[in-house]
Amino acid sequence: MEISHIEHIGIAVKSLEAAIPYYEQTLGLKCYATEEVAEQKVKTAFFKVGQTKIELLEATSDDSPIAAFIEKKGEGVHHIAFSVDKVGAALTEMGEKEVRLIDKTPRNGAEGLLIGFLHPKSTGGVLVELCENPNE
Numbered sequence: 045m046e047i048s049h050i051e052h053i054g055i056a057v058k059s060l061e062a063a064i065p066y067y068e069q070t071l072g073l074k075c076y077a078t079e080e081v082a083e084q085k086v087k088t089a090f091f092k093v094g095q096t097k098i099e100l101l102e103a104t105s106d107d108s109p110i111a112a113f114i115e116k117k118g119e120g121v122h123h124i125a126f127s128v129d130k131v132g133a134a135l136t137e138m139g140e141k142e143v144r145l146i147d148k149t150p151r152n153g154a155e156g157l158l159i160g161f162l163h164p165k166s167t168g169g170v171l172v173e174l175c176e177n178p179n180e
């Protein structure tokens with residue numbers, strides 16, 4: 045597996061509407077897209093910081109993983125996403141290296157990416173997302 049860059053940093057927020065003004069007005073970033081990812085029960089808002097994005101995540105239901113995260117830890121950094129060439133192969137390789145996988149096979153993420161998560165128990169406490177842009 046070869047990681048080319050940090051694709052995005054995922055940040056859990058209670059409300060996109062409440063969080064976006066800090067990123068736009070205080071930090072001077074621009075929210076260029078919002079999207080609901082039904083599969084993951086989240087609404088997302090994206091900002092570009094160079095090659096890397098900030099992905100704000102709001103739960104759309106009480107059983108969303110983001111709702112559970114905020115309940116346990118409060119708002120804040122939720123995951124780091126690394127860009128890889130082929131996410132399916134990367135997940136297989138991580139499994140072979142005894143990394144606990146949340147996703148054994150890729151699933152659909154925001155922005156048309158294929159994604160898979162590694163379990164924080166195997167990654168020093170950091171929820172890691174691997175992503176592949178199938179259009180690149």
Ligand code: ZN
Pocket residue numbers: 052053054099123125173
């Ligand atoms: Zn993400």
